[in-house]
Amino acid sequence: MSLSEQLQEHKETLILALEQEDRERLDQWLPELRAADLSEILEEMAEDDDDLPSVLKLLDCLPLERRANVLGYLPGEVQLEVAEAMSDEVLLSVLEEMGSDERADLFNLLGEDRQEVLLRRMARQEREDLKRLASYEEGTAGAIMTSDYVAIPSGMTVSQAMMRVRQTAPDAETVYQLYIIDPEGKLAGTLSLRQLMVARPGARVDDLMIKDVISVAVDEAQEEVARLVARYDMLAVPVTDADERLVGIVTHDDAMDVAEEEATEDFHKGMSIGQLEDGVSRVPLWSLYRKRVTWLVLLVFANLFSGAGIAYFEDTIAAQVALVFFLPLLIGSGGNAGAQAATLMVRGMATGDVGVKDWSKLLGRELLVAGSLGLTMALAVAPIGVMRGGEAVAMVVATSMVTIVLFGSLLGMCLPFVLNRIGWDPATASAPLVTTLIDASGVLIYFTIATSVLTGA
Amino acid sequence: MSLSEQLQEHKETLILALEQEDRERLDQWLPELRAADLSEILEEMAEDDDDLPSVLKLLDCLPLERRANVLGYLPGEVQLEVAEAMSDEVLLSVLEEMGSDERADLFNLLGEDRQEVLLRRMARQEREDLKRLASYEEGTAGAIMTSDYVAIPSGMTVSQAMMRVRQTAPDAETVYQLYIIDPEGKLAGTLSLRQLMVARPGARVDDLMIKDVISVAVDEAQEEVARLVARYDMLAVPVTDADERLVGIVTHDDAMDVAEEEATEDFHKGMSIGQLEDGVSRVPLWSLYRKRVTWLVLLVFANLFSGAGIAYFEDTIAAQVALVFFLPLLIGSGGNAGAQAATLMVRGMATGDVGVKDWSKLLGRELLVAGSLGLTMALAVAPIGVMRGGEAVAMVVATSMVTIVLFGSLLGMCLPFVLNRIGWDPATASAPLVTTLIDASGVLIYFTIATSVLTGA
Structure with missing residues (x-):
């Protein structure tokens, strides 16, 4: 039985016990659940089932320390809803039991009025500590550290x-x-x-x-x-x-969470998706739209260059419509090879495996590998060229393949370094960006070669 | 000063001291370096400078325990070279000082004859422990665990x-x-x-x-x-x-290394790159070629479908060459949106944020988001359609954009679930695969709409 199925069963047991107001059963079941698991159940209740009252009731059944512990695992917005339903008295005791880092995070979510009220009721040292921890900028060591050492x-x-x-x-x-x-x-x-x-x-x-x-x-x-x-x-x-x-x-556990978060962010950036505040299944639709649309629209306009390239070569195309057959294949292959090269660099830089000083060494390696890849793919595609348009077309297609794959790979490899140099995150060299740039270059390379070979210029 | 610059300086100091046989200086400097840092210096000496003798000399300067510790940080092939240069006597003492998990890893790299010789000289319990740990399959808990608890x-x-x-x-x-x-x-x-x-x-x-x-x-x-x-x-x-x-x-530290390794593997898979045995700057060229070429060539053939689609609509294209202008833009946009959707799902599944049971809920969300994205991009591209080909072309392009982005996003979203269902790794739904599939479908969608609208069929 998978973990999630087990949890589903636990959840149903808890809900049944709540409905029947079977306190004895709750007291028997709740202690068996680990904080990470119970919080996952509560999270689903709050977000998918929109059943905050059950969440509050279940939290009420927990001893104070455990309640604080479980609360700390919940996503921010659920924590806030729970905190808003608590009296100042209870919230103060729960805050006191939380780890100092989680306390500061929850505190930062509260409204200013509530913050004032709570601060006034705290002991001086506690207040200073909380105010200090809550003041560090998100994404810094200060924001994830705890003062409980x-x-x-x-x-x-x-x-x-x-x-x-x-x-x-x-x-x-x-x-x-x-x-x-x-x-x-x-x-x-x-x-x-x-x-x-x-x-x-x-x-x-x-x-x-x-x-x-x-x-x-x-x-x-x-x-x-x-x-x-x-x-x-x-x-x-x-x-x-x-x-x-x-x-x-x-x-170490908070560091591990950060590492996972950063890897997810880089994953998303690699596909031109902005930073999400939460998991994809929970983030609001509007936010998901916004994080995806910016680059998509930018790339639409970048793709116009490909279109413009095609328009420029309209005569060549009209003279030999068969050339269009190979267009998606050629620019697609260049884009794929380039995206591979970019991904290898971006991830290598993120894990610290690749440094800026390795640039020239890696350039030589990429030249060799991309050259071999281009040749292999040219050999794969040449027979089809012969079949569809004769030897001349086959030669145009094969030559274009090598050139485009080589150019695309080098562009994909260099872009992360260039971006890093001008102070941008190398992960901005995302697959869609690299692919779009190579698409446009690919159109130019392909039709330039085609025009010069086929018209004998 | 960045860490790598500091290390570079340390390395130069060490090499100078070695050349001058300045043992006093070595004894002063070596203890200041942490095992993780010293091993990075040694790794560079062994691999980039091909200077194994210096590595061996430096290791000889370290006390036994430290030598074992530093050795454990080095990549397998360097460990093996170092081990081969050691006498059985020394290697045995070093192995004894290593953590049991690293000991087993190094042991597994040695030739069978050497393994036999070493085993014969070990105490019985030590021998049994080593044989047991060395026997677990790579990638399992057994292979990364230690028996020193x-x-x-x-x-x-x-x-x-x-x-x-x-x-x-x-x-x-x-x-x-x-x-x-x-x-x-x-x-x-x-x-x-x-x-x-x-x-x-x-x-x-x-x-x-x-x-x-x-x-x-x-x-x-x-x-x-x-x-x-x-x-x-x-x-x-x-x-x-x-x-x-x-x-x-x-x-926890070994678990963190595994998590990083797995994230890197998923990153590479997301761009159709096979599993590398080592960092991109160190893996052999031939291996890098092999890990990249398989999918690239497969995708060349998949791209033939796009070409075939274009060939099928040759008449429509010949009649209205202006349509080709929008081809890269439309299929590119569908591919980008689809790759975004696939990436969100693949990463969500890897981190456990998305489960198979969330499928239907996520489908509804993706429909809404992708629909909005498609509409936005259609609005962005419509004016250009009017400019280049009149209202009819604009309508064809806008309609195609919405359809292709919607179709691409749904395909990108569903593919990881389908792959998971048939027992494949969802990460196989890589951006290049999704993009290629959407390219082919995009060609069909675009020209079908174009043919039906422009020829009034």
Whole structure:
């Protein structure tokens, strides 16, 4: 049974229990569900079934800590709806139980009036922390970090640090990586709990800690944070402000979410789709339309160049209509080869496998590979050329194929580097853009060759 | 300064020190480099500069444990070259220091004779462990798991377990998640080190552990393992055999590597590129050619359908050559819209956001969005139709645009589901395939409408 079928069954059980007001059954079933699973069920109830009352009732059945945990997994708009149905009292307690990063995210969704009311009822330190975390720009390290880390004052002994870990354990996001803070609040070093556990109780953390810490600035792009965590196999990466003070950490699971999000964004960009705020099955239709239409319309006009090219060669075409037979094939092949080359580069640059300095080396490689691809495809298409229009047409088609595939591949390979150079995201070199550019060039190449060969010019 | 520039500098320093045989400088510089960075430098030396002797010399300067660690980061073929240059003695010590998963990977690369020699010199338990880990099929949980986990026999007290953690700490991949094993060797439950630390020393682990463990079978696909780790924010997922015995764990960092690998594979598939064994800048040219050529040639033949469609309507075209002007634009737009729709579905299915049961709901959404997109693009292109061929042509072009975009989008949306249904990878519904199919259909739609309107049939 697949996970989704299992979840479907759980959902039906929960709904039945709700309808029958069978509290006993709910209390038996709810604890069996993991937060990630329960939140998926609630999300479907809220969005597909539009059944917010059931969501609220189910959340009410959960103990406070679990309620906060499940809520944190839900998409923003559902969190907001749930929060709006809660009294200030309840919302405050739930916020308190949430991880500091999720608390800040939910807080940012609330209306200003509600924010004011809640802030006024919080303790001073809590308020400052929340205001700070909520203030970082989306997409930066600051926006995804949590302030629930274990800070160890410099100078502590191992046994003192161990005590501190035990005290902080219930609230910290991770207790496995400890951060040693000097008297000025600066990050002096890190120490893993593993190192702490095998150390002599009387030793000082300052003598054990690793001083050469990998950290990120609070305004660092979130994809860069994810890349660091992956590269150095980190449990969490510390985030520091301009004065090198530790302000938070980004944990491995949040980094993994960012990496997935970024990969999805690049996927969509690769097909000229703008950044969606949510999964494709949930994002509003109007937003889906907007994210897709811009490039589509731009590409319509770019395609006019192909049309103009065809119009320019109208005489050649009228003289030998058979040439049109090979037009989709030739420009299609160039577009496909070019889109392949562009994709290889864009993804290579995104994963850090390809750097700008590799450009010239890759150009040589692409020349060889694209040349071989063009020759292979020319051989495949030549017999058809002979069949449809004789040897002259076959020669025109084969020559055009090699030229177009070579040109398309080189264009597809170079475009991401050029875009990167002028400060654009290389992923803008999407398959549709590359294909459209090659279409227009392909028309020119094909008919130029055809005109010169067939009219003997 | 970017990371890669920093690394370049480090590399030059190391090479200079090597040339001058400045051992003191090497001993000062090498410990400053992290394993991930040093291995990147060595990789470039081995592959781009073809300078294996320097790689070997540098590795020789490292203490054994570090040498094993750095070696594990290198690509397979470099590891193999390094291993072949080592004596059996040295290689054995290095293998011993490696993580069990990396040890098995390197072992699998060695020739059979060398494997035999090494196995004969190992202790029995070590030999069995290595043979077992090396035997799992690539792409499964077994192939990426490590056997260096902390197993706690069922029945132990908290303080006994704590002692066990301290003993195992130097060798275990992670000590933060503990696995409780019953007398039959079955996985009875898990316990986090955090829970253990705050528990009463006399309590029994059996009373504290979580019994409802998320685990994977040893032959589970690696992408499924990565998905579970991400979904449940796990530090590591336990791997069990057919008898529910714990045989290994997959840690979060290895899961993150798999997720990145899978995303890259899907990216490439989306552009009809086969699975590469290595990054695009390193994979052999011949392999790059092979991975790209198959689909390109297949698509050449698929494109023949477009050509055949055009040939069929030769009379219409000859009568009104102006129609050809709009051909690239119309089929291009349909292809772009279709590729967008396919990409949204393929990625949604890969991330688990879209399930097969969502099909009908998504169909309705796509109908609305694609209809609006088609209308917008028809409006954009209609004035050009009027300019180039009068109102009748404009009407033909606008009608064709709506029809082709709608048809293309629905085809692009449905194809991944159909492929999934017949047991293929939805990512096979690549942009080039979708575009080619829509090209052919677009030709038919366009000229059918044109023939019927312009000849008044």
